[in-house]
Amino acid sequence: MIGKGKSISHTGASMSYGWKQEKDAEVVFSQHLAGENPEQITEEFKIIQEQNARCTNNTLSFVLSPTIEDGKKLSSKALKEITEKFLKEMKLLEHQAIGFVHRDQQHTHVHVYVNRIDFNGKAYNDSFIGKRSQQAAERVAEKLGFTTVREVQLEKLDHIKLIRFEIKQVHEKVMAEHRPKDLDRYIRLMGEKDINVVPSINKSNQLQGFRFEFKGHSLKGSEVHRSMSGSRLAIGIEEHAGRGFVKNKDNTVSLLGKATELSGNIAMKVAKKVIVKTIKKGMGIEIG
Structure with a gap:
Protein backbone atom coordinates (compact mmCIF):
# COMPACT_ATOMS: atom_id res chain seq x y z
CA MET A 1 0.00 0.00 0.00
CA ILE A 2 1.23 3.47 -0.89
CA GLY A 3 0.58 6.53 1.24
CA LYS A 4 1.00 10.08 -0.05
CA GLY A 5 0.50 13.28 1.89
CA LYS A 6 0.88 17.05 1.63
CA SER A 7 -0.40 20.29 3.13
CA ILE A 8 -2.73 22.37 0.97
CA SER A 9 -4.53 25.73 1.17
CA HIS A 10 -7.25 25.18 -1.45
CA THR A 11 -9.38 22.89 0.72
CA GLY A 12 -12.76 23.37 -0.94
CA ALA A 13 -11.53 23.15 -4.53
CA SER A 14 -9.38 20.09 -3.92
CA MET A 15 -12.02 18.25 -1.94
CA SER A 16 -14.76 19.05 -4.46
CA TYR A 17 -12.64 17.90 -7.40
CA GLY A 18 -11.69 14.63 -5.73
CA TRP A 19 -15.17 13.92 -4.42
CA LYS A 20 -17.01 14.68 -7.63
CA GLN A 21 -14.40 13.20 -9.95
CA GLU A 22 -16.24 9.91 -9.70
CA LYS A 23 -20.06 9.70 -9.67
CA ASP A 24 -20.22 6.99 -7.04
CA ALA A 25 -17.47 8.26 -4.73
CA GLU A 26 -18.40 6.78 -1.37
CA VAL A 27 -17.60 8.26 2.03
CA VAL A 28 -15.91 5.52 4.06
CA PHE A 29 -14.67 7.59 7.00
CA SER A 30 -15.76 10.72 8.84
CA GLN A 31 -14.86 12.09 12.25
CA HIS A 32 -15.89 15.23 14.13
CA LEU A 33 -18.00 16.35 11.16
CA ALA A 34 -21.71 16.74 10.40
CA GLY A 35 -21.56 17.90 6.76
CA GLU A 36 -22.52 15.65 3.87
CA ASN A 37 -20.85 17.36 0.91
CA PRO A 38 -17.57 19.17 0.16
CA GLU A 39 -19.03 22.63 0.63
CA GLN A 40 -20.45 21.88 4.09
CA ILE A 41 -17.29 20.10 5.27
CA THR A 42 -15.08 22.94 4.01
CA GLU A 43 -17.15 25.40 6.06
CA GLU A 44 -16.79 23.20 9.16
CA PHE A 45 -13.01 23.09 8.60
CA LYS A 46 -12.95 26.89 8.30
CA ILE A 47 -14.65 27.42 11.67
CA ILE A 48 -11.77 25.63 13.38
CA GLN A 49 -9.11 27.05 11.06
CA GLU A 50 -10.10 30.61 11.96
CA GLN A 51 -8.50 30.01 15.36
CA ASN A 52 -5.09 29.98 13.65
CA ALA A 53 -4.92 32.72 11.01
CA ARG A 54 -1.12 32.36 10.65
CA CYS A 55 -1.35 28.88 9.09
CA THR A 56 -2.17 29.14 5.37
CA ASN A 57 -1.72 25.51 4.26
CA ASN A 58 -4.25 24.47 6.84
CA THR A 59 -5.56 21.20 5.39
CA LEU A 60 -3.77 17.87 5.07
CA SER A 61 -4.46 15.86 1.92
CA PHE A 62 -3.66 12.14 1.86
CA VAL A 63 -4.12 9.35 -0.69
CA LEU A 64 -4.01 5.72 0.46
CA SER A 65 -3.52 3.28 -2.41
CA PRO A 66 -3.55 -0.48 -1.81
CA THR A 67 -2.16 -2.64 -4.61
CA ILE A 68 -4.63 -3.43 -7.38
CA GLU A 69 -5.04 -7.01 -6.15
CA ASP A 70 -5.54 -5.98 -2.51
CA GLY A 71 -7.94 -3.21 -3.56
CA LYS A 72 -10.26 -5.65 -5.35
CA LYS A 73 -10.89 -7.49 -2.06
CA LEU A 74 -11.47 -4.48 0.19
CA SER A 75 -14.98 -3.65 1.37
CA SER A 76 -16.07 -0.21 2.55
CA LYS A 77 -15.71 -1.46 6.13
CA ALA A 78 -12.12 -2.56 5.49
CA LEU A 79 -11.29 0.77 3.86
CA LYS A 80 -12.69 2.58 6.89
CA GLU A 81 -10.43 0.48 9.11
CA ILE A 82 -7.40 1.28 6.95
CA THR A 83 -8.14 5.02 7.09
CA GLU A 84 -8.68 4.99 10.86
CA LYS A 85 -5.48 3.07 11.52
CA PHE A 86 -3.55 5.37 9.20
CA LEU A 87 -4.80 8.49 11.03
CA LYS A 88 -3.94 6.84 14.35
CA GLU A 89 -0.38 6.23 13.11
CA MET A 90 -0.22 9.87 12.05
CA LYS A 91 -1.65 10.99 15.45
CA LEU A 92 -4.59 12.72 13.76
CA LEU A 93 -7.57 11.02 15.38
CA GLU A 94 -8.43 14.21 17.28
CA HIS A 95 -8.72 16.28 14.08
CA GLN A 96 -11.67 16.71 11.76
CA ALA A 97 -11.31 14.30 8.84
CA ILE A 98 -13.22 12.90 5.88
CA GLY A 99 -12.29 9.96 3.65
CA PHE A 100 -13.94 8.80 0.42
CA VAL A 101 -13.07 5.96 -1.89
CA HIS A 102 -12.46 5.93 -5.64
CA ARG A 103 -12.67 2.62 -7.47
CA ASP A 104 -11.90 4.04 -10.90
CA GLN A 105 -9.78 2.09 -13.40
CA GLN A 106 -9.83 -0.95 -11.08
CA HIS A 107 -7.43 0.83 -8.74
CA THR A 108 -9.12 1.40 -5.41
CA HIS A 109 -7.74 4.33 -3.42
CA VAL A 110 -8.95 6.53 -0.57
CA HIS A 111 -8.73 10.33 -0.52
CA VAL A 112 -8.48 11.65 3.02
CA TYR A 113 -8.75 15.32 4.00
CA VAL A 114 -7.83 16.30 7.54
CA ASN A 115 -8.07 19.68 9.23
CA ARG A 116 -4.50 20.58 10.11
CA ILE A 117 -5.76 22.83 12.92
CA ASP A 118 -6.95 21.02 16.05
CA PHE A 119 -9.76 22.12 18.35
CA ASN A 120 -7.28 24.14 20.43
CA GLY A 121 -6.16 26.17 17.40
CA LYS A 122 -2.78 24.42 17.13
CA ALA A 123 -1.38 23.53 13.71
CA TYR A 124 -0.23 19.97 13.14
CA ASN A 125 3.50 19.69 12.36
CA ASP A 126 3.69 18.84 8.64
CA SER A 127 7.48 18.42 8.43
CA PHE A 128 8.41 15.56 6.06
CA ILE A 129 4.68 14.82 5.69
CA GLY A 130 5.19 12.88 2.47
CA LYS A 131 7.77 10.50 3.94
CA ARG A 132 5.85 10.09 7.19
CA SER A 133 2.67 9.28 5.24
CA GLN A 134 4.43 6.51 3.36
CA GLN A 135 5.92 5.08 6.54
CA ALA A 136 2.53 5.14 8.29
CA ALA A 137 0.89 3.40 5.30
CA GLU A 138 3.64 0.75 5.40
CA ARG A 139 2.97 0.04 9.08
CA VAL A 140 -0.79 -0.23 8.51
CA ALA A 141 -0.27 -2.56 5.53
CA GLU A 142 2.00 -4.83 7.59
CA LYS A 143 -0.48 -4.97 10.49
CA LEU A 144 -3.40 -5.82 8.20
CA GLY A 145 -1.48 -8.27 6.03
CA PHE A 146 -1.57 -6.19 2.86
CA THR A 147 1.20 -5.89 0.31
CA THR A 148 3.68 -3.16 1.27
CA VAL A 149 5.60 -0.89 -1.08
CA ARG A 150 8.80 -2.70 -0.11
CA GLU A 151 7.32 -6.03 -1.17
CA VAL A 152 6.13 -4.55 -4.48
CA GLN A 153 9.61 -3.15 -5.09
CA LEU A 154 11.22 -6.52 -4.37
CA GLU A 155 8.80 -8.25 -6.75
CA LYS A 156 9.63 -5.71 -9.45
CA LEU A 157 13.35 -6.17 -8.81
CA ASP A 158 13.06 -9.95 -9.16
CA HIS A 159 11.05 -9.51 -12.35
CA ILE A 160 13.59 -7.07 -13.81
CA LYS A 161 16.39 -9.53 -13.00
CA LEU A 162 14.58 -12.18 -15.01
Missing part, protein backbone atom coordinates in the same frame (compact mmCIF):
# COMPACT_ATOMS: atom_id res chain seq x y z
CA ILE A 163 14.02 -9.78 -17.93
CA ARG A 164 17.72 -8.84 -17.92
CA PHE A 165 18.72 -12.50 -17.86
CA GLU A 166 16.46 -13.35 -20.80
CA ILE A 167 17.74 -10.43 -22.90
CA LYS A 168 21.36 -11.29 -22.13
CA GLN A 169 20.80 -14.95 -23.04
CA VAL A 170 19.37 -14.01 -26.44
CA HIS A 171 22.18 -11.48 -27.02
CA GLU A 172 24.87 -14.04 -26.26
CA LYS A 173 23.23 -16.65 -28.49
CA VAL A 174 22.92 -14.19 -31.39
CA MET A 175 26.56 -13.12 -31.05
CA ALA A 176 27.90 -16.68 -30.72
CA GLU A 177 25.79 -18.49 -33.30
CA HIS A 178 25.19 -15.83 -35.96
CA ARG A 179 28.28 -13.63 -35.48
CA PRO A 180 26.59 -10.54 -36.99
CA LYS A 181 28.99 -8.37 -38.96
CA ASP A 182 26.93 -5.18 -38.82
CA LEU A 183 24.52 -3.50 -36.44
CA ASP A 184 21.50 -3.83 -38.71
CA ARG A 185 21.83 -7.62 -38.80
CA TYR A 186 22.25 -7.73 -35.05
CA ILE A 187 19.11 -5.63 -34.56
CA ARG A 188 17.18 -7.83 -37.00
CA LEU A 189 18.28 -11.07 -35.29
CA MET A 190 17.31 -9.74 -31.85
CA GLY A 191 13.96 -8.63 -33.27
CA GLU A 192 13.28 -12.17 -34.42
CA LYS A 193 13.43 -13.12 -30.73
CA ASP A 194 10.92 -10.38 -29.84
CA ILE A 195 13.58 -8.04 -28.45
CA ASN A 196 13.39 -4.58 -30.00
CA VAL A 197 16.82 -2.92 -30.12
CA VAL A 198 16.54 0.87 -30.31
CA PRO A 199 19.62 3.01 -31.11
CA SER A 200 20.23 5.88 -28.67
CA ILE A 201 21.25 8.98 -30.61
CA ASN A 202 22.51 12.04 -28.71
CA LYS A 203 21.92 15.72 -29.53
CA SER A 204 25.01 15.74 -31.74
CA ASN A 205 23.38 13.00 -33.81
CA GLN A 206 25.92 10.43 -32.64
CA LEU A 207 25.28 6.82 -31.64
CA GLN A 208 25.91 6.45 -27.92
CA GLY A 209 24.34 3.08 -27.21
CA PHE A 210 21.16 1.01 -27.44
CA ARG A 211 17.97 0.38 -25.50
CA PHE A 212 16.44 -3.08 -25.34
CA GLU A 213 12.64 -3.30 -25.28
CA PHE A 214 11.23 -6.61 -24.09
CA LYS A 215 7.95 -7.64 -22.41
CA GLY A 216 6.96 -4.07 -21.63
CA HIS A 217 10.37 -3.04 -20.30
CA SER A 218 12.91 -0.67 -21.83
CA LEU A 219 16.47 -1.00 -20.54
CA LYS A 220 19.77 0.53 -21.57
CA GLY A 221 22.32 -2.01 -22.72
CA SER A 222 24.52 -1.31 -19.69
CA GLU A 223 21.48 -1.89 -17.44
CA VAL A 224 21.00 -5.34 -18.94
CA HIS A 225 24.69 -6.19 -18.47
CA ARG A 226 27.96 -4.31 -18.68
CA SER A 227 28.95 -6.48 -21.66
CA MET A 228 26.06 -4.91 -23.59
CA SER A 229 27.06 -1.27 -23.30
CA GLY A 230 27.27 0.68 -26.55
CA SER A 231 31.05 0.42 -26.80
CA ARG A 232 31.23 -3.30 -25.96
CA LEU A 233 28.47 -4.16 -28.40
CA ALA A 234 30.24 -2.19 -31.13
CA ILE A 235 33.52 -3.94 -30.31
CA GLY A 236 31.80 -7.33 -30.53
CA ILE A 237 30.36 -6.54 -33.95
CA GLU A 238 33.73 -5.17 -35.10
CA GLU A 239 35.46 -8.42 -34.12
CA HIS A 240 33.09 -10.33 -36.41
CA ALA A 241 33.23 -7.82 -39.25
CA GLY A 242 36.91 -6.99 -39.25
CA ARG A 243 38.00 -4.12 -41.49
CA GLY A 244 35.30 -1.90 -42.86
CA PHE A 245 32.93 -1.95 -39.88
CA VAL A 246 34.04 1.51 -38.77
CA LYS A 247 34.98 4.11 -41.34
CA ASN A 248 38.09 5.44 -39.62
CA LYS A 249 38.04 8.76 -41.41
CA ASP A 250 34.77 9.95 -39.89
CA ASN A 251 34.09 7.23 -37.26
CA THR A 252 30.80 6.16 -38.82
CA VAL A 253 29.06 2.80 -39.03
CA SER A 254 26.16 1.60 -41.14
CA LEU A 255 22.97 1.76 -39.10
CA LEU A 256 19.37 1.55 -40.32
CA GLY A 257 20.54 1.97 -43.89
CA LYS A 258 22.65 5.08 -43.39
CA ALA A 259 26.05 6.17 -42.10
CA THR A 260 25.87 7.06 -38.41
CA GLU A 261 28.68 8.64 -36.45
CA LEU A 262 29.82 6.94 -33.25
CA SER A 263 30.02 9.01 -30.08
CA GLY A 264 33.55 9.94 -29.03
CA ASN A 265 33.56 7.41 -26.19
CA ILE A 266 32.50 4.47 -28.37
CA ALA A 267 34.80 5.47 -31.25
CA MET A 268 37.78 5.71 -28.89
CA LYS A 269 37.17 2.31 -27.29
CA VAL A 270 36.64 0.59 -30.63
CA ALA A 271 39.80 2.21 -32.00
CA LYS A 272 41.85 1.07 -28.97
CA LYS A 273 40.57 -2.47 -29.38
CA VAL A 274 41.49 -2.47 -33.07
CA ILE A 275 44.98 -1.14 -32.32
CA VAL A 276 45.60 -3.78 -29.65
CA LYS A 277 44.39 -6.51 -31.97
CA THR A 278 46.63 -5.25 -34.78
CA ILE A 279 49.69 -5.13 -32.50
CA LYS A 280 49.06 -8.66 -31.25
CA LYS A 281 48.71 -9.97 -34.79
CA GLY A 282 51.94 -8.21 -35.78
CA MET A 283 53.74 -9.83 -32.86
CA GLY A 284 52.34 -13.21 -33.76
CA ILE A 285 50.27 -13.48 -30.56
CA GLU A 286 47.18 -15.58 -31.01
CA ILE A 287 44.03 -13.84 -29.95
CA GLY A 288 41.57 -16.01 -28.02
